[in-house]
Amino acid sequence: MINAAGPEVPAIRLSRVTKRFTPMVLGLDDISLDISSGTRVVLLGKSGSGKSTLLRHVNRLHSPTSGAVLVHGTDVGTVRGRQLRDLRRGIGMVFQNFHLVGNISALENVCSGNLGALRGPRVGLWMYPSAVRRHALDLLDRVGLAERAYQRSDTLSGGQQQRVAIARALIQQPSVLLADEPVASLDPESSADVLGILTRISKEDRLTVLMSLHQIEYALGFADRIVGLREGRVVLDESALNLDAERAMQIYSAATGTTDDSLTVAAGVPQPLAAHAPARPGLAR
Template sequence: MIEFINVGKTYPNNVKALDNINLKMEKGEFVAIIGMSGAGKSTLIRCINRMHDITEGEIVVDGVKVSSLKGKEIRTFRRRIGMIFQSFHLVTRSSVLKNVLVSFVPELPFWRKVTGIFSKEQKVKALTALDKVGILDKAYVRVDQLSGGQQQRVALARTLAQNPDIILADEPIASLDPVTARQVMDDFTTINRETDMSIIINIHHVEMALEYADRIIGVREGKIVYDGRAAEVTQEVLDYIYKGQTNDSEPMNKGEKRYV
């Protein structure tokens, strides 16, 4: 469903964030991307939905060449890809429900955008999304009255309401306490299993990545240095991802634990 083909990304200051990335992610996978700060994890995720433009190669999402999209095509494409950030990007003085309804604004006719009137169907979708993440009872509460974990779940509900094919999450639990972080990761797991939605998460919490994700992609200095099942990740693998040290650096067959 998502394929990176010889992808490179160099920023204007000549920093090479991604270097010859070749990668395939299938529909319904729960993938965690791990590595040191500055390794290129966020850039890799943000290139998928054109938040960042690549400078080399090609990214193909469900047959669509992402780099070739222009104007309205990009906006339409992004509707299929939900994005969740460490900062929640919520309007804190508005209700939870209104924050979720924001996901429908791009598709509203002009008069509804001006008046802020949403259809009954859209309200039902928003309430259903809140129910999926366990905070339906907070629908009419102001966001600034919620805990950090509840606010992250509002952001997740807002993404679910747009019914995407893929959810990209950039450090979604970095600012949460361990208990709340686990609740949010449980939500991701439930969504992944019940909807077959692809979840691609950039995460610093290695133990959470190994527990929740099916597949681990290790990034170091803009390159993929490990790609394999979470269950096969050992301390040796982690040392290789984070320190570049290993006793076994030979690439292995696709589908097996492998160092690159």
């Protein structure tokens, strides 16, 4: 845990965050957002709308040009050294392309997520303390892969590799999990599996999950809340229960922040993402 903050403190707070990469490139434009502990929030938006940039501000891979990012009440911009390491340990991350080491086992990949805590080079599975190996096995079991523990990671399917990557992110026992397009490389069935596993673990562990997705239907099936980004701004922020796919599509419309977006959607502005979205997967809430 990052901070012994009370329950009223949001897990993640962005306070007027602006990120300007260059004078001409604005990544985030005055974003304020509070995300409660244990909730699952999905970021939707076109490519280039700022989803990855936002995620990368939470664990300080990016620093804001102005504004502040707080995780459990701690301003991530103010921590240094050991505090920064502790902060990052409390925030897991998974990516579109899994980022596993291919020629080692699933179990060793999961153990390697503990590297920060071990503070040493990776020197093979048997050099990890048995408690770490046991924990890693438990996590593989939680993602349904206990029987694959000793299989070379690059022989696993994409969905299985992403499940290993989730287990690896969880070995640090984070309170926040960031996921950047975690199912963008997966087929619909594997995507639903991965999102279902994330939902279950989020509920069981009260894990706050902030993830970007391309598919509205998955977002509606997975999220408690959907935040739509366009050109670095929040253009929609709704409970998933109150939202239908058609209205969520407005995030992708060409107009910027006008009240006429619904008209442009109705008029058939290209909607490349939802047009290819699979049927609503009906994930358990």
